[in-house]
Amino acid sequence: MSEALVAGLELGGTKCLALLGRGQVICDRIVVPTTSPADTLGQLETQLRLWFQHEPFAAIGIGSFGPLALDRTRPDYGFITNTPKPGWADTEVAGRFGAAFGVPVGFETDVTAAALAEHRWGAAQGMTSSVYLTIGTGIGGGAIVNGRPLRGFLHPEMGHVRVRREAGDSFSGICPFHGDCLEGLASGPAIAARSGRRAQDIPSDDPVWRPVAGALAEIVAMLILTLSPERIAIGGGVGCGQPHLLSLIRARVATMLADYVADMDINALERIIDTPCLADQAGPLGTLALALAAIEETAGAG
Incomplete structure (x- = not known):
């Protein structure tokens, strides 16, 4: 199954990728700017048609910015829903590409796609459950449970969870919806707002890292x-x-768990909390993993 030729689409806020691959080997890719849905999705569909005419692919995996409608029982399944990105709210994505090519389509958030790639080929290979947490312009997370992406009526929105704040932390947060949710307190823009500096310019021993x-x-x-x-x-x-941030996080987690979980000491946390193996390729490879999962789901249903 890993050798099936599949296509992937990664839809991002500023650029989108179309990929063709076998397993975790990317055979070809293009990048197009994210402008209007008609223009951007049209360019991506044109490229997929060129590839499909040369050699038909077996499925398409789509990892997209959200929020997304992922409940297959609802009429809006496969849509980007109430995104703040101008012009993209209520845009059909999965159904469009499924109808255009007649192949199975896997559709998840971009961060869930990355989580699936790490589960299939990266840091979480062979594990029953894993999480991919991305900290950058925003904060998002995807969870894999029993080998499958976790979702219900909504995909995980880990970046918008309200968390306890460090004692003495008076930063108001920058999330336009929640203020001091996790993304509002600890994303790249939040760190810049706290300190007046970009994260990459802040020394590892700066006090700003403690509340983050x-x-x-x-x-x-x-x-x-x-x-x-x-x-x-x-x-x-x-x-x-x-x-250095991982070490700080592990130490704080150990304190928070307070020996409640047996054998969950700092050594165990060093094994559990780590960096992704696939680095910046987790997202693109995640679209291929979604396509392969769609083939497997279709075969299982049959």
Whole structure:
């Protein structure tokens, strides 16, 4: 199954990718700017048609910015819903490409796609449950449970969880919806608003990292206690660009768990909380993983 030729689409806020691949080998890719849905999706469909005419692919995986409608029982399944990105609200995506090519389509958030790639080929291979948490311009998370993406009526929105704040942290937060949710407290723009500097320009011993690590440790401890993941891979521009941050998060998580979970000491947390193996390729490869999962789901249903 991993050798099936599949296509992937990664829809981002500023650019979109179309990929063709076998397993985790990307055979070809193009990048188009994210403008209007008609223009951007039209360019992506044109490229897929060129590839399909040369050699038909077996499925399409789509990892997209959200929010997304992922409940297959609802009429809006496969749509980007109430996104703040101008012009993209209520845009049909999965149904459009499924109808155009007549192949199975996997459709998830971009961060869930990355989580699936890490589960299939990266840091969470062979594990029952895992989480991919990205910290960058925003904060998002995808969870894999029993080998499948976790979702219900909504996909996980881990970045908008309200977390306890470090004692003395008076920063108001920048999230336009919630103020001091996790994204409002610890994303790249939040760090810049706190300090007046970009995250990459802040020394590792700067005091600003303490409340940031504290907020992130809150969500990590919560995930350990609720989803029991065997691996939490922390990626994104801030997550991968600040190696010292992982140590701070692990130490705070150990304090928060307070020996409640047996054998969950700092050594165990070093194994559980780590960086992704696939780095910045987790998202693109995640679209191929979604396509392969769609083939497997279709075969299982048949």
